[in-house]
Amino acid sequence: xxxxxxxxxxxxxxxxxxxxxxxxxxxxxxxxxxxxxxxxxxxxxxxxxxxxxxxxxxxxxxxxxxxxxxxxxxxxxxxxxxxxxxxxxxxxxxxxxxxxxxxxxxxxxxxxxxxxxxxxxxxxxxxxxxxxxxxxxxxxxxxxxxxxxxxxxxxxxxxxxxxxxxxxxxxxxxxxxxxxxxxxxxxxxxxxxxxxxxxxxxxxxxxxxxxxxxxxxxxxxxxxxxxxxxxxxxxxxxxxxxxxxxxxxxxxxxxxxxxxxxxxxxxxxxxxxxxxxxxxxxxxxxxxxxxxxxxxxxxxxxxxxxxxxxxxxxxxxxxxxxxxxxxxxxxxxxxxxxxxxxxxxxxxxxxxxxxxxxxxxxxxxxxxxxxxxxxxxxxxxxxxxxxxxxxxxxxxxxxxxxxxxxxxxxxxxxxxxxxxxxxx
Numbered sequence: 001x002x003x004x005x006x007x008x009x010x011x012x013x014x015x016x017x018x019x020x021x022x023x024x025x026x027x028x029x030x031x032x033x034x035x036x037x038x039x040x041x042x043x044x045x046x047x048x049x050x051x052x053x054x055x056x057x058x059x060x061x062x063x064x065x066x067x068x069x070x071x072x073x074x075x076x077x078x079x080x081x082x083x084x085x086x087x088x089x090x091x092x093x094x095x096x097x098x099x100x101x102x103x104x105x106x107x108x109x110x111x112x113x114x115x116x117x118x119x120x121x122x123x124x125x126x127x128x129x130x131x132x133x134x135x136x137x138x139x140x141x142x143x144x145x146x147x148x149x150x151x152x153x154x155x156x157x158x159x160x161x162x163x164x165x166x167x168x169x170x171x172x173x174x175x176x177x178x179x180x181x182x183x184x185x186x187x188x189x190x191x192x193x194x195x196x197x198x199x200x201x202x203x204x205x206x207x208x209x210x211x212x213x214x215x216x217x218x219x220x221x222x223x224x225x226x227x228x229x230x231x232x233x234x235x236x237x238x239x240x241x242x243x244x245x246x247x248x249x250x251x252x253x254x255x256x257x258x259x260x261x262x263x264x265x266x267x268x269x270x271x272x273x274x275x276x277x278x279x280x281x282x283x284x285x286x287x288x289x290x291x292x293x294x295x296x297x298x299x300x301x302x303x304x305x306x307x308x309x310x311x312x313x314x315x316x317x318x319x320x321x322x323x324x325x326x327x328x329x330x331x332x333x334x335x336x337x338x339x340x341x342x343x344x345x346x347x348x349x350x351x352x353x354x355x356x357x358x359x360x361x362x363x364x365x366x367x368x369x370x371x372x373x374x375x376x377x378x379x380x381x382x383x384x385x386x387x388x389x390x391x392x393x394x395x396x397x398x399x400x401x402x403x404x405x406x407x408x409x410x411x412x413x414x415x416x417x418x419x420x421x422x423x424x
Contacts, residue, residue: 024154024298025150025161026295030149030208033203033206034204035162035165036203037199037201037203037204040199042168043168043172043173043196044103044196044197044199045169045193046172047176047189047192047193049069050174050177051180051181051190051193053065055114056068056121058186059120060121068124068125069128071128071132072128072129072131072132073132074129074132075129076133076373077136077373078136079137080366080369080370080373081227081230081231081370082227083136083137083141084362084367085226085227087366088144088230088360089223089226092142093141093148093204093207093209095141096138097201097204099134099135100138101197102134103131104198106134107191108191110123110124110190111191114187114190115187139366140362140365140366143361143365144362144365145207147353147356147358147361148358149207150210152422153298153422155421155422156294156346156347157297157299159294159347159349160290160294160295170284177192177193180192226363230364230366231363234360234363234364237356239351239355240356240364242409242415243348244371245409246409247368248372248376249403250341250406251372253318253401253406254399254403255377255379255380256379256382257383257395257396259377260383260384261322261387261396262280264384265321265322265330269325271327271330278331279327279330279331279334282330282332282334282335283335284338286338286340286342288338289338290338290339293343294346302420303350304351304417305417306347307343307407308344308407308408308410308417309411310340310341311340311341311403311404314340315401315407318337318399318403319397319400322396323396350421352365354422383395383399
């Protein structure tokens with residue numbers, strides 16, 4: 001079986017990735033269709049999660065609401081690698097279309113249920129569970145799409161555009177979901193999320209994938225063999241193997257302080273909920289600026305070296321965040337974390353996609369997603385317990401040290417330190 005082989009009769013292709021002239025990503029209709037679909041899907045995600053949390057809190061205790069929100073994380077983490085295999089075997093375009101369609105139907109079905117009756121928490125839990133399963137298919141496939149719709153020299157710019165799309169979804173999704181709940185209730189919010197998922201589907205269907213280079217097609221074999229083959233490929237690759245360790249370490253050091261520690265820090269300093277909002281706004285502004293920089297420049301020289309040093313510099317800001325008593329300083333530090341972490345993260349993603357054999361993109365993306373979305377969140381309870389035992393300052397310093405270790409490791413591995421993005 002070859003990736004997207006069954007689409008050959010209905011999907012036209014262009015020259016193999018990395019060959020021939022192509023329009024800059026920000027002028028390429030293919031990339032713009034993908035970007036529109038990604039933005040609509042990201043907005044839908046934000047609205048869905050807000051509606052789910054609000055409905056769960058309104059229908060049960062805080063503990064029960066937390067359980068509903070956590071249900072989707074388990075199948076997503078367990079099945080992520082399987083999702084990568086499926087993306088490589090069936091082709092990322094087909095898997096993304098199918099998974100977004102299922103997400104649309106799930107959420108619209110829940111909206112209809114809420115209009116007709118008042119379901120118990122178990123209905124929300126079932127939807128969250130199914131959503132997590134579909135996410136395990138969606139995430140590796142959507143990450144494998146960019147190298148199939150543009151040339152290698154445009155991938156850094158595409159990662160910048162993807163970052164801007166994600167920030168837009170995160171910034172607008174919350175207010176949009178809140179407005180939908182205020183105007184029409186929970187069913188309306190889920191309906192809006194479902195319609196946003198539906199909006200992405202025709203854009204995805206209009207994509208025309210670049211043909212895989214000869215010899216890069218996925219081989220016949222069982223799913224288990226394909227999975228083992230993908231893991232061996234990552235482990236043996238001189239750049240990709242170390243980059244997975246870098247991704248894991250950087251996210252382990254970052255997600256705890258910004259997802260658990262931030263609320264505790266704001267409470268201790270007396271900044272309140274508005275303080276959290278300002279700090280997150282600073283972080284989002286910095287991350288957006290990093291994405292904009294990559295979108296405009298398209299290529300950053302000495303990407304591996306720059307990524308390592310920006311991780312280390314960002315780690316300093318993470319550690320300093322817990323040692324300031326002034327909100328304005330905390331916002332400035334969060335802005336620098338967003339700028340530096342956003343730049344290093346986008347460069348890592350671009351290097352993963354330019355270094356990876358196209359036939360393995362789904363599986364490699366799945367490994368990276370598992371590190372950042374599956375394993376790293378396991379640090380949440382550890383971070384909370386550590387803060388309770390030792391206080392915020394020491395925990396932030398340790399977290400910053402882990403982030404710095406990611407940067408030092410990337411600089412210590414010659415293949416990663418010398419890694420370059422392709423020239424146009």
